[in-house]
Amino acid sequence: MKKYITTSHKQTQKLGEDFAKKIIKIPLEKSAVVLGLSGNLGGGKTTFLQGFSKGLGIKEKILSPTYVILKHFKIIKPKTFSNFYHIDCYRLKNEKDILELGLKEIIENPESIVAIEWPEKIKKILPGNITMIDFKFIDKYKREISFKI
Ligand SMILES: Nc1ncnc2c1ncn2[C@@H]1O[C@H](COP(=O)(O)OP(=O)(O)O)[C@@H](O)[C@H]1O
Numbered sequence: 001m002k003k004y005i006t007t008s009h010k011q012t013q014k015l016g017e018d019f020a021k022k023i024i025k026i027p028l029e030k031s032a033v034v035l036g037l038s039g040n041l042g043g044g045k046t047t048f049l050q051g052f053s054k055g056l057g058i059k060e061k062i063l064s065p066t067y068v069i070l071k072h073f074k075i076i077k078p079k080t081f082s083n084f085y086h087i088d089c090y091r092l093k094n095e096k097d098i099l100e101l102g103l104k105e106i107i108e109n110p111e112s113i114v115a116i117e118w119p120e121k122i123k124k125i126l127p128g129n130i131t132m133i134d135f136k137f138i139d140k141y142k143r144e145i146s147f148k149i
């Protein structure tokens with residue numbers, strides 16, 4: 001695990017942007033690249049994904065949606081990946097709702113990158129090869145962010 005300390009919103013976005021640049025270099029596999037972002041509310045998961053999507057070349061803003069569970073963004077060619085999905089399971093009670101939104105099919109597509117906030121809420125249906133990113137709240141502006149790659 002690599003551990004990073006960020007001391008601002010901007011730094012966490014930049015870490016996410018750099019992380020995306022590593023992910024897009026991964027050759028396509030048999031199924032999607034799935035990221036699980038865990039840690040408390042306000043830990044910086046959505047902030048990290050704002051930079052991450054920027055690193056994928058996506059122009060639209062990533063928001064912390066109150067009622068949206070799943071949002072799809074197109075990744076513009078010539079990148080190998082073509083879809084980015086932002087999933088926030090915070091409000092889910094169980095796996096059923098997300099299955100109805102087609103999560104299984106989404107994960108089967110090798111050209112997709114799927115970032116899931118609160119993955120522990122749907123752990124029964126997560127693939128085995130998920131890459132975890134952990135967020136710890138240290139103080140008002142300080143976060144500890146750790147991941148393997
Ligand atoms: N170092 C930091 N990294 C990320 N966010 C920070 C940092 N310092 C302060 N913040 C603030 O903390 C909040 C993080 O919110 P958000 O990214 O939505 O968290 P989560 O998605 O984990 O609930 C934002 O209001 C952001 O401005």
Ligand SMILES: [Mg+2]
Pocket residue numbers: 045046047064088117
């Ligand atoms: Mg969030």
